[in-house]
Amino acid sequence: MAEIKLATEVRTEFGKGAARRIRRANQVPGVVYGHGADPVHVTLPGHALLLALRTPNVLIGLQVDGKDALVIPKAVQRDPLRGDIEHVDLLTVKRGEKVDVEVAVEVEGDLAPGANLLEYVMNTLRIQAEATNIPESVTVSVQGMEAGRSIFAKDIPLPTGAVLVDDPEAVVLSVVTAQAEPASDEAAEGEEA
Structure with a gap:
């Protein structure tokens, strides 16, 4: 940096x-x-x-x-x-000193086909890194993930020299099934006619 x-x-x-x-x-x-x-x-x-x-x-x-x-x-x-x-x-x-910072979590890849949504439980991750080598963000792949799957803090790859400060078992991302919108009364009446 x-x-x-x-x-x-x-x-x-x-x-x-x-x-x-x-x-x-x-x-x-x-x-x-x-x-x-x-x-x-x-x-x-x-x-x-x-x-x-x-x-x-x-x-x-x-x-x-x-x-x-x-x-x-x-x-x-x-x-x-x-x-x-x-x-x-x-x-x-100081140069070489480790500091605790929050870094943004970025996502790459596409979810599995279907009506799935990616839910960010945590937008940032607390890590400890060298003061002169703090990453702007961490990236995790969600390629092919299906509904019901989650990514934990321990699953996110960190840059060399960085250490996770957050709870390793904390859920960062979760894939959920999209909820279908209930049909409005007017649309339902139009279908019956």
Whole structure:
């Protein structure tokens, strides 16, 4: 995974008023923490951060207080109406360090012929992977699966070096039989006539 560099400034103003001023300047307030160090409150460029966060589990390179820091997003708060980023929590990581992250579950292949539906019980899977080698997603094949079959977390192939954190017996995907829609009264009357 490529590392994205972002410019940061340490912020000294706190509270709602300061956060609003930061957002009006098209920047995002955030906090960098981890490895037992004191949290550092920072200001990040809004548009560049928005673009960086389009990649799941993105690795971001920052310069905080004159020191280089490698971080991953831990929590992102968004405006519920506009979707703008209001605040971001960033976790400091080191190269070679293992971190717990959620990755999307992607499906490939076609189900067995018939009226079957694929039900996602879990959209993401929690894994532990090296901070500089976090996969964007995991892929599982559903080729030829029939109704009544399920795929468990332990059945999903993980990238080299990744370890499953979720319960191995947790159902991730399930194939169910499609329910037939009951005929409406008008359609039934039309058939009788």
